[in-house]
Amino acid sequence: MSQNQFDAVSVVTKANVYFDGKCVSHSIVLADGTKKSVGVIMPAKLTFNTGAAEIMETVAGNCRVLLKGETEWKSYGEGQSFDVPANSSFEIEVSEPYHYICHFA
């Protein structure tokens, strides 16, 4: 399973709000300077564009994901992750709140 909490981090108080609140995250910075975000996606089907490559780690809930250039939707549940290349995009569909940690690769 995913970690329940991050310790000794800085957390930015203002949330990141995407798609009219269908996705909300808070940015954190680890002691070594690594940036991540912890967030949640509400029931919806959304398309995200990436700048930096990222790893989406499932904290709770399930999602279906279609990476750009692929033809097969894949499902991910608690503790599972999927990689998204830099300068790419992915479609994600969730039917209950999907909690994640976004690691920047």
Next chain:
Amino acid sequence: MSQNQFDAVSVVTKANVYFDGKCVSHSIVLADGTKKSVGVIMPAKLTFNTGAAEIMETVAGNCRVLLKGETEWKSYGEGQSFDVPANSSFEIEVSEPYHYICHFA
């Protein structure tokens, strides 16, 4: 203005989701054990019930608030706070994402 970030805290990875995602927060624990949450309320009119007394500090955005037992709506903007007694409730109305820090008194 409010602080932009909290340092040296623990952050719970799973978000708190209220009102079908109209309010999302992440819980944090300060080095001294103090618990707070950082959150955002989407455009809506909501009624929150309190267990412990809390202080709602505005990080960004504006809100209108009606505390239980009061008759006058009051407005709060960035850097402003309002106190809510324990075992009480308040109505809050926001027209753009309202970012807050919730301090437990």
